[in-house]
Amino acid sequence: MSPKPGMYLTRLRVEQLRQFRQPFELRDLEPGLNLFTGPNEAGKSTLVRAIRAAFFERHRSTAVDDLRPWGDTGAAPAIELDFMLDGRACRLSKSFLGRKRCSLHLAPRAGEPTAGQQLEGVEAEDRLAQLFGFQFAGKGASKSEHWGIPGLLWVEQGTGQELHDAARHARDHLHDALQGLIGGNAAGELAATGGDEVLEQLRAWRAELLTPQGRPRGAHSEALEQVQVLESGLAALDTRIATYRQQVDQLASERALHQADEVQRPWDRLRGELEAARQREAALKATQRQLDDDRIRHAQREQTRGLLLEQIEAHQQQAQERGRREAALAEAGTRLQASAAALAPARQQAEATRAASVRAREQVQAARQDEHRRTLLEQQARDHDGAARLQDMLDRARAGQQALVQLRQAAAASAITLAEVQALRQLDARRRHLALQREAVATRLTHVLQPGQRVRLDGLALEGRGERHLSAPAVLVIEGVGEFTIIPGGQDLATLARDEAAAQDGLLAALQRAGLQDLDEAEARLLTHEDLRTRIQLAEQALALSAPRGVEALAEEADRLAARRLTTATALARLAPAAEQAGSHTELGAPDLARAEALQDSTRQDEDRAAAALSLAQQQHAASLSREAEARRELDAVRCALDDPQRLERHAEAQRQLLEASAERDALATRMASTQAQIEAIRPDLVQQDLLRLSRSIEQAEQAHQRRREQILLLEHDLHKAGAQGLEEQREHAAGELGRARRRLDELQRRAAALDLLCRQLDARRQATITRLQAPLQRHLDACLRLLMPQARLQIDAQLAPGALTRPDHGGVAQTGEFGALSFGAREQLGLISRFAYADLLREAGRPTLLILDDALVHSDAGRLAQMKRVLFDAAQRHQVLLFSCHPEAWRDLGAIERPIVRPA
Structure with a gap:
């Protein structure tokens, strides 16, 4: 087993401190690793705050109101610590606010003849500061700059990565410890407060x-x-x-x-040259205008020549067109005769098919009337059966609806919710709990009286053997002796009595608001209400089966069926009697509907083909008539044009004008070419x-x-x-x-x-x-860091705080970076390792150490957390470590007994 550290806590007791209104105690703390777990607000950080207050806060300080329980202005927070210091048992007792006191008892070491030391007040606090390496604030609450060595080794929740300020505040004490290790000269040259x-x-x-x-x-x-x-x-x-x-x-x-x-004056010569250039420009513009006029006249003559050529060619084509028109007229007459011969048979065939189609349609109508009569009779029978069934369903649905309305009215009259009953249960439970507490703390008066002795308690005679519970002041009268007033309990009992009365009043007020006599009536009403709700659900389901779409929809469906029955009867009355229809069918051969419709389709197709043939013959005849008339008009027009006496005169005049236009066009072309040559030369x-x-x-x-x-x-x-x-x-x-x-x-x-x-x-x-x-x-x-990063080295700067970290990258090349540039999780891990190194240094110098970690390493991944557990376990072999965590599952392989902290009631 590893040797015990020079300083370690053995017991912590708190009372009237934040959540811990009642006394709370941690006993039998181990010299090494101690693991405390519990959910959020269970009081872990409160216990850490209590240790800090016991050491850092003056007992007469008025800046510790945060230690009071919420809403209790009269509380007097009290803390008691038992610890071992270099083999000596010590006890620190400190209370604040209402009862300000501080005492430090230092028991003698084993074998010492002295009776130990008992220090009180400021003297005890100053002795603590001297032993553990911190100082007190001159005024107000203690701050981080006063905490010294404990501020370096005690890690508050969420501050594991913050180390430089804590190292700076503990620098004086670290220098004092180093002075005994490396010699006075070197340490003196770098005295923490001098320089x-x-x-x-x-x-x-x-x-x-x-x-x-x-x-x-x-x-x-x-x-x-x-x-x-x-x-x-x-x-x-x-x-x-x-x-x-x-x-x-x-x-x-x-x-x-x-x-x-x-x-x-060179500009005068230039003006003369400019005037000559302007004259050349004017002559060029006149020549260009003449060329443009000639081009217009040339285009006009060319257009006139084209029109004359078209006129002469038209005269020649008219003579040729006469023969073509005569041949076209003869061909049109032949086609007209052929179309007239084909028109008569087509008209006869169309008339015959139309008469056959009329007879087939009459047979189909008769067959359809018989089919419709049968359909109406079948529908009438189905509607009769459906009306009886619907009426039965409607009667059942209306009865179920009436029953459902009655159940809902009963449920509304007994309405109460489970939440209301639970609230009443809680009020009654609190009342009974307070009564039990009051009875538990009440003063018990046990009596054993001799025969014949007369004793009265509040006017009631006591005889023989018995026991009374006194929760209020009582008067005991002993004849021949006198009266005794017994005042039981104290402040706690009076408070419990007031709380019990308040709980009783609250329960009665809640019962009155709900219209109830007691909790049993509420429970019975809740059962009745739940039973009614179940019956309502069953009634709703039965109604849904009888009328899935509602009673009104069922009634509307019955009305629609009645209207349909009336419509069917009216339609049957309008049909001709069956006997007459039967006689009519006999005349027509009485075909059934399928044969009649097939015959109708056949005759309709024949009629359509005959009509199409007749239409085609009529179209062909009309087209032949139109072509024959058009050919005759065209031939008459050509003959009229050729017989016109002025036609020859117009033809001769056109030829003469064509010769004149051609001559003028050629003369203009020659003059345009000459003018264009002159312009291009200029x-x-x-x-x-x-x-x-x-x-x-x-x-x-x-x-x-x-x-x-x-x-x-x-x-x-x-x-x-x-x-x-x-x-x-x-x-x-x-x-x-x-x-x-x-x-x-x-x-x-x-x-x-x-x-x-x-x-x-x-x-x-x-x-x-x-x-x-x-x-x-x-x-x-270096020794601590090797457990986490075997090939890394963390430098110490001049302020004795972590500086640059050097470690190999994936390729084995050394990389250096500052501590502050690392990730949050890495800084927290290296911060804890540095604190373990400080603790080892202080232990080597003979100084007391204690490591407190409040919810540390919550930002570490699984691999780093496993490595840090090795580091933590190794440090616990030399120092006492108090580890508080709300994640017990993360520390089950730490090698320490888990001590749960239960949230106070």
Whole structure:
């Protein structure tokens, strides 16, 4: 078995603290791993808060109202802790608010002759702070910056990944522990509250001149900016002086060019060339207009010639058309005779088939009337049976509906819900529970009287042997002795009596609202109501079977059936008597409906074919008549046109006009070709280009002359203004200012370089000391980390907090990242491992340790959680660990007995 740690809790008792209004106690805590489980709000975090309050809060503090149970302003939270410290049994008792006190009892170690120590009040609290490495707040509630070592090792719910602040607050105590491990000199050089004042002063001076990255700041940056501004100003003056000299030369050149333009006037020559180009353009436009007119007349002559050719060709075609029209008329007459011969037989056949179809239709009508009579008689019989059945169903449905209405009225009269009864049950149960509690805590008076002795209790005589339960003050009278007033219980009993009376009143009020005498009547009414609801459901089901769509729908269906019976009877009365129909059938051969309909279909098809043949013959005859008349009209028109006396004159005139139009067309074509050749020789595009070029040249020459004049005036103005500014004198003054600024900058740069060199050398010396100081803590951290990440290394920074994590990636290449860049779950895991290393370091230095983990590692996956269980179990071999969790199934393989915490009633 592993050796016991130097400090571990053995018992925790709380009373009137948040959920724990009644006393609650955890006994027989193990020196190693202790697992406490329970659902949310069972009180796990409250117990952790109680341990923190017992150590961190002053017993006279008024900032601990959060410890009170809700709604109980008179409560006095009390905490009692038993723990072992270096083999010595200790007990810390502390209560707040209503009863402010604190006591610390330190029992003697085994073999010591002393009687131990008993410390009270502030003295006890200061002794605790000295033993465990924390401090108290000067005013108000204790905060994380006061918690020191316990604040580092006691992890609150949801803060496992937050370590740097806790390590910073515990840094002084860690340095004290390290001082005994590595020697006083090294630890003294890095005293947690001191530090190297010279180095800090040098860093402060360096920070006045340089940023942490070595860039200028403060006066150094201002001097550098001033040099840059002066250099820019001097460069600007040099540029202005050079510009001034350049403008003097430019002014002389511009004046010479302007004078030459005034003498030569080149724009006048260009205007003469522009006028000649405009004359060429006017002549070209006149030639183009003549060409356009000739093209129009040529097109007109060509159109006239085409019309004349069409007229002459039409005259020739009319003579040929006469023969064709005569042949077409003869052919149309032959076709007309043939169609007239085919029309008569088709008409006779159509008449015969129409008469046969009429006879077949009369037979079908007679057969259908017989079939309809039989159908109506069958329908009449079915409707008679259906009406009797519907009437029976309607009677049953109406009776069931009446019974259902009565059941619903009875259910409404006895209406009560299960929730109402349950509420009454709860009120009655609370009343009975309070009565039992009051009876349990009531004062019991047991008497054994001698024969003949007279004793009265509240006026009632007591005799022989018996027992009374007193829950209220009572007067005991003993004759010959006197009276005794017995006041039982105390505040709790009085409270229970008031609560019982209030519960009784609440039950009576609820019964009155429901119109009930007692709970039994409510239970009976509930049973009656449930029975009525069951009977209602059965009645509804029976009604649904009798009338699935409702009684009204059933009644409407009966009315519709009665109306249909009347309609059937009326239809039968309208039919001819059966005897008459039978005689009629005898005359027609009395066919049945199928044979009559088949015969009707056959005669109808014959009639349709005959009608179609007649229609075709009529269409062919009409078409032959139309073609014969059209051929005759066309032949008459051709003959009339050929016999016209003026036809020959029009034909001769058309030929003469055709010759004249052809001659004029040819003359216009020759003149158009000559004109087009003249235009192409002149090149219209070049004429337009000359006009545009010369116009732009004139405009540009005049604008250039005007711009040069304006430029001369502007240069004269700028030179006059620059000459009045004294640029040379300004440059001499700026050069002097720049020299002084550069000397100032050189001085600050030399000072910054010297301070930077001193700080780097002193930092190197300090880092070597820090490395020696970190070695014991780094050793313990490496040992714990190997259980989770065998090939990883977590560095310790100068504040003794986790820094960079180095570990191989999937390819085996070492990767380094900061602690704060890790995932939430990884930071929580490494935070707990770091706390175990701090605990090992403190244990090595002989300091007390206690690890408290409230719902830790809830963000770990299954694989990491299994590894962290090994780490946790290993730490529990050297330290006491109190683990609180609302997930008991996650810790069943931890190797610790699960101790459930039941939520207080």
